[in-house]
Amino acid sequence: MRMTKTKKLLLALIGCSLLLIGLFIGRAQREITLTLGMFTGSNWDVYNAESYKVIDDAIAKFEKAHPNVTIEYKSGILKQDYSAWLASDIADGEQPDVFMVLSEDFNRLSSLGALLPLDDLIGENEISTDIFYESALSSGSYQSTQYALPYEINPTMMCVNRDLLEREGIAVPEGNWTIEQFYQICAQVTKDTNGDGTIDQYGSYGFEWQDAVNGYGIRLFDDEGATSNLNRSDVREALSYIQKLKDLNGGYQVSSEDFDKGNVAFCPLTFAQYRTYQPYPYRVSKYSTFKWSCLAMPGTTDNQKTSQIATSLIAINSKTTQRQLAFEFLETLTIDQEIQQELFENSQGASALKSVMASDSTKALLDQDALNNYSLKQDVLDAIMENAVIEPKFKKYNNVIERCDYLITNALNENKIDDQLVDIEREIDNQLK
Structure with missing residues (x-):
């Protein structure tokens, strides 16, 4: 049977419609x-x-x-x-x-x-x-x-001036070193090296109170972020530890320039800073005057989750x-x-x-x-990240920890932490409400 003109026209219209629909769908998918x-x-x-x-x-x-x-x-x-x-x-x-x-x-x-x-x-x-x-x-x-x-x-890692420790006859710490070892080495290397009566070599720069809290494995807040745990004996011990480190320097504020010159044994450094300060394959060589390597942050025998991430x-x-x-x-x-x-x-x-x-x-x-006097081994970096501190997760955490840092740092600088910690805890608890 021969197809009528009407049927041919109808089929053509259907074909065109299907083609247009296909093009429309394809275009919609592409968009x-x-x-x-x-x-x-x-x-x-x-x-x-x-x-x-x-x-x-x-x-x-x-x-x-x-x-x-x-x-x-x-x-x-x-x-x-x-x-x-x-x-x-x-x-x-x-x-x-x-x-x-x-x-x-x-x-x-x-x-x-x-x-x-x-x-x-x-x-x-x-x-x-x-x-x-x-x-x-x-x-x-x-x-x-x-x-x-x-x-x-x-x-965050602990950067170690290997040249300084070698001059002092001290082995570079390895593995799960402790916060006690850290203090002992700092005390041993802090001295007047040229006999002019002024301390010119130091144990550490940039090791702050939160690093000590992490080292002791202390949780500053409950899981819900309802209350703080600031006025506790272990927190006081950690803050007292920071005060002891500061006292080693006889009132002198150790600076990043002291570390850059090779006059400081330890300095916390982020991985990004470590990579940025290298000559290859990155941009600049900042600490080119001495050999240095990186370790996990110090902890205790019971706590090795010490590094902030x-x-x-x-x-x-x-x-x-x-x-x-x-x-x-x-x-x-x-x-x-x-x-x-x-x-x-x-x-x-x-x-x-x-x-x-x-x-x-x-x-x-x-x-x-390692060929450029910098040393961070793959297994050390892996261990640091496997054992990193996990931050609390509650809505007000960032604001509260920022206020804590301000109040505690000021109290430490004024050597009044023992007297002010109760008031600091009260203020933080009010902020958490």
Whole structure:
């Protein structure tokens, strides 16, 4: 039977309609856009000329695997302006789908419901959280819910002037050294070396009261952040320890310049500072006058979780319309081995992935440092991050610990900590209410 003109026209119209529908759907798929919130530069306040490189490479990798998705971000936002920029976007309902979260903002944003809970997505995508260092993962957890994943971490280590200890006939501490050993060495090396009657060699610079509290394994607040534990015997012991360290210097305020000149045995240093101050493959050589290495922060025989760790976090907007795609991009940034290895090699922090920090590429990079009078062994760095201090997670923590630091530091400087600690605890408890 010959097809009538009407039928031919009808079939043609149907065909055109299907084609248009297909083109429309294809175009709609190509037009999916995810927005990323980030700031320029380093999260660790050290120079970083490659702040966009890893992000751009992660975007390119994700877009290649998802041809219908485009990632957009606004460049040029400085870290000091980022919190205000993000808060403004959240208030206007225009926050990005995926965004970096500063540590000082995390508890507040989590409590306000601005961040998407990730536990279900982690389970649905069969992600094992064991791939992360525990302290880094915990940084993105609030009230037992995971709201962010760690992008980069920055542990604090103890930098040791090896030349100074060798001159004094003192072996460089190894392994799980104690806070008692630290004080004994500081006392032994603090002296007048040229006989002019003035102390010119010192035990430590920059070891503060929170380092002592961590060394003693003290928890300053209860889990809920309802009360503080400041006026306790173990806290008083830790603060007395800091006063004893200060007293070794006879009233002199040891400075970073003293350490730079090689006149100080110990100085806490973040991993980002360690990498920034090296000649290869980074930018400058600050401590080039002496050989130095890094250890875990000192603790006690009962406590070796001593090193503070700062974490750069990435979260998902709780109101995103692209829940799964946003999580897959979050995976690319934080879990992808290739991207995280590139991050380690092009920034100053460390990866939160155990596999990256245990890789041959990471070992080669750290071993290169040893050829330039700097020494941080791969297993030492791994142990530092495995045994890092986990910060409390309650809404007022950042404000409260900042106030604690101000009050306690002033009391120590005035040598009045014994008299003022009761009042300090009372003020902090009132702030927690």
